[in-house]
Amino acid sequence: DAKTTQPPSMDCAEGRAANLPCNHSTISGNEYVYWYRQIHSQGPQYIIHGLKNNETNEMASLIITEDRKSSTLILPHATLRDTAVYYCIAGYNFNKFYFGSGTKLNVKP
């Protein structure tokens, strides 16, 4: 599975867009990019995933660069409840996910 690199923490003002980057420069052609978040010690919550194309759902948008070496998760209007650790996972082995350290997103009023 490709190694991912994320900044350890980011701040965002409430109501503004939160843009969380992820570097996965060693990703191979059949590896997907998944985003999860974890609020306190709760179970990881699925957000979105994609392979090549940009994706959008009711929670977020995922922008994947054309060379697929990096991606950005966009929360369009961050709220205080979006404060969490966000994990970017790249892999093709659908049987297991390797979680890194993630990005701690602090949404501030």
Place this chain on the structure above:
Amino acid sequence: EPEVTQTPSHQVTQMGQEVILRCVPISNHLYFYWYRQILGQKVEFLVSFYNNEISEKSEIFDDQFSVERPDGSNFTLKIRSTKLEDSAMYFCASRTSGVASEQYFGPGTRLTVT
């Protein structure tokens, strides 16, 4: 919306005792997983299970651990002789059979070994 459930939410046990952690995956899901997270550390993969067999397991999942799907709805993780270092949050997850389908996680069981 369907969700993965886990019981108990908190389990306290003495070192050397056996524990069984229980999970009810989402009903139409076919792949099941256990992960653990020691306090302050990363979420770690333990084991995946499909068609009544273990598909993959990590080096953490040694002979002290076992998994079972005793009926059509439950998925269990057994730790035969608990150690202090087994204290952690244990998360169950499940997914459908679709290619690259996402895993859905339960709320976790906090295991405390004293």
